């Protein structure tokens with residue numbers, strides 16, 4: 197007796213999480229990947245304009261896991277210059293009080309005005325010896341005061357994080373930051389204040405990046421390992437019916453065995469026809485801030501030598517600037533530069549022409565360019581989903597939604613599927629994790 201084949205596993209979204217899920221499912225299970233856009237990659241795509249390459253702001257590979265290091269090196273083995281991976285020694289700086297200091301701010305106070313250094317040092321020492329600092333912080337703002345003291349909190353941690361997250365650190369829980377915010381020892385802070393530091397210190401002192409074509413080169417290498425007939429672009433998930441186990445994708449009804457959903461979690465929930473009201477209410481609590489950024493092309497090499505610059509002060513319109521060509525000159529035509537500028541304003545969309553004079557002037561102060569005339573062209577772009585807000589509702593909302601969805605064989609994964617703050621490496625690992633889980637749970641055997 198012949199059995200009807202099991203319906204496939206659907207992978208919704210062809211960013212790094214979706215592609216990694218497909219790669220790791222391999223031939224173990226029947227799967228189909230659907231991507232809404234006309235090409236895969238999601239946030240890991242690169243726009244090429246008049247020979248200048250721009251990622252969706254800097255997408256540098258900070259790998260710490262031996263498995264992903266092996267995978268990325270295997271995907272980009274450097275057998276030809278086109279798929280070479282370069283290792284770059286990080287040069288990250290901070291602009292504040294009119295000077296550039298090294299990153300992280302808290303461990304490199306040297307070079308700041310003396311009164312700022314003493315305020316930061318005394319604040320750190322007071323916090324260090326204050327018994328109250330050992331208590332669990334109430335929120336991210338409190339975390340900054342307890343771990344770094346009032347000076348570093350006021351001059352960098354609070355204003356910078358306010359700019360990047362688009363909400364005040366007081367609205368963010370402290371739980372997420374332990375992994376991402378470097379906390380130096382008292383000795384490191386004192387050494388950093390007097391300039392007694394190694395050239396670069398802290399985390400991620402090296403990063404990897406494709407020699408050519410921007411981060412999308414990695415995306416393409418992943419895609420090239422997948423059977424093309426199972427990857428469909430221009431195919432958006434429109435509706436999911438949990439009861440019937442059917443998805444509507446680009447107008448077509450597709451039965452599924454399980455779904456790996458890498459689209460943003462609230463977007464997924466909005467598409468579930470039979471989602472209970474209670475779950476819909478949890479989904480409504482999820483918050484995320486967008487980011488507007490500029491792709492900037494320069495007709496001469498950029499003046500500054502840093503790869504990226506953190507800009508905490510409110511008087512500047514951006515919170516971070518990066519120079520692709522300082523890492524890999526091939527990101528622009530010879531003798532030119534390509535930059536990204538991440539803007540802090542989340543208000544109504546400005547006109548590029550209104551924005552540029554202020555941005556160009558600030559880029560001169562930041563040392564990125566010598567004069568506004570260095571700019572050949574600029575483009576304004578927006579990421580609708582950039583930073584998930586870890587507010588008081590976050591943990592319960594995500595946990596409840598995830599357990600409900602998984603009970604119905606829907607596996608939300610990825611930066612916006614899992615609804616978290618993570619890196620490309622994390623997404624590659626999430627794809628491997630969910631592929632392993634499905635392979636085991638569904639006892640997939642068929643090709």
Ligand SMILES: Cc1cc2nc3c(=O)[nH]c(=O)nc-3n(C[C@H](O)[C@H](O)[C@H](O)COP(=O)(O)OP(=O)(O)OC[C@H]3O[C@@H](n4cnc5c(N)ncnc54)[C@H](O)[C@@H]3O)c2cc1C
Nearest residue numbers: 209211212213232238239255256432433459610611619620
């Ligand atoms: C400003 C910024 C800077 C960053 N810099 C770095 C960095 O330097 N280094 C680093 O490691 N990481 C960085 N990241 C993080 C990195 O971009 C992400 O971790 C990773 O790319 C997310 O991959 P993903 O597949 O989970 O999600 P995405 O890349 O968002 O992929 C999801 C895919 O789903 C598709 N989709 C959406 N809706 C539907 C639908 N209805 N149907 C079908 N498909 C759909 C989307 O088009 C997209 O292709 C940065 C992120 C941001 C926002």
